[in-house]
Amino acid sequence: MFAQLAYYLSYSFVRNALIVGVLIALCSSLLGVTLVLKRFSFIGDGLSHVAFGAIAIASVMKLTNRMFLVLPVTILCAVLLLRAGTRTKIKGDAMVAMLSVGALAFGYLLMNIFSTSSNLSGDVCSTLFGSQSILTLTTTDVILCSVLSVVVVLIFVVFYHKIFDVTFDENFARASGTKAGLYNLIIAVTIAVIIVLAMNLVGSLLISALVIFPALSAMRVYKSFFSVTVCSAVTGVVCALIGMIVSIFADTPVGSTIVAVDVLAFGLFTAAGFLQGRARVVA
Amino acid sequence: MSQISVQNLTVGYEKDIVLRNLNFAVNAGNYLCIVGENGSGKSTLVKTLLGLIAPMNGYIIFDEDLSRSEIGYLPQQTDIQRDFPASVREVVLSGFQGRMGLRPFYKAEEKQEAEAQMRRMGISDFAKRCYRDLSGGQQQRVLLARALCATKKLLLLDEPVTGLDPAVTQELYELIASLHAEGVTIIMISHDVEAAVKYATHILHIGDITFFGSKKDYLNSQPGRRFLSGKKERGEK
Ligand SMILES: Nc1ncnc2c1ncn2[C@@H]1O[C@H](COP(=O)(O)OP(=O)(O)OP(=O)(O)O)[C@@H](O)[C@H]1O
């Protein structure tokens, strides 16, 4: 089996896929903790649908690199949603729902009307679920993905304590002079970037899973922000690696395989958390 | 010069006015208790002082050497989620954020200071525990330690003893009194008039009748007598 793995790894597109996959999983699981705790998970979900709509537009316009359209559109929507969400909770919720279903519908409609591809449902399916597309990444994709991921990780490390501050108690943060608005903006933009990156790996329907599962798993067992963040990152990366390797061997769609592994990990962590709780009660 | 002076301040939410034409001043070293019925607007006033909501009218003037970010704040309710993973140490350290600007990491002195505040609040033993797993009284002490990391000048406490048992309440009051004795200005919202009368130097009563003045004047004033006797009657029933 290892020999076979080494054989696969000798192909540069497999190596690229693994590198990009790991980087994306790292970013999304890092920011996932904040997303879950700030109750922004719904924004993440909405954004992934917006990204789908943007991809549809980009492919209709026959752009050579779709990222250059998808990224700004998604970032813009992230900023708008954050604005709406902070004013009134319910309106924000409704707006996300509107935006995400609307983007999904229009995206599919556009692809249907203008598509010249003979395999339309295949195209749509791979945009939604990611399918095998990670193995067909171009060098530009890999470079862009790597650069953006590194930037995201750096932003996260530099703003780690601020992110904790505005996530834990935003009122206190504001009252004591932290620029909560600015950091919320940074969080929203970063999330948008991650979502666009992750589209390549798991497709737009499954992104949320990549973002929230590692965080939720870590929160089952660990009790401090730091340990949850580290555990979430490690879980995210390990699950992505396992998922990608399994998908290469078993020839399964890469996105859903990774998410399946994430779900399994969540089950394991839940069990571990339960046992931990029991042990504490007994002791 | 007063640390904070409030002139003709009107506070409220969007179009709903909660309190009109407030005037009062807090000098360095004062212990001001804000009393009033439920819903009279105490928390709203505090949020306005902190800049969390904008004043509808009037002025809040801060002394030159007190910027708004130098107010330590203990909120009435924290809508922190039940399962938020945050250790006590992480919460206390976050008190420094307001003064850090863009600096990303805590300095060694700040870490030491946080340890010192935790020791003083008697929470060093839980430093690594999850904030959410602590009792109400322990949580309040964690938040107090955080507020003390934010400032040494002025503490704003919104009903810090709500839900605490009498012994713990007493402990917390003594802690606050000892901070006051060290020169920290205290502004505290309280329903506990007896404590207000015992510890405060000044009283701001808000509601139908507004009163601001020293504790002695308050005890002799009409709203003061009514509020005190009202509380007693209810207490006896
Ligand atoms: N976010 C809000 N939006 C609109 N109105 C509000 C909001 N929060 C409070 N109010 C209203 O403002 C008034 C004052 O509320 P506030 O919380 O300041 O009272 P309080 O004096 O702190 O009461 P308590 O003793 O119960 O803490 C109340 O009538 C309340 O309904």
Ligand SMILES: [Mg+2]
């Ligand atoms: Mg209140």
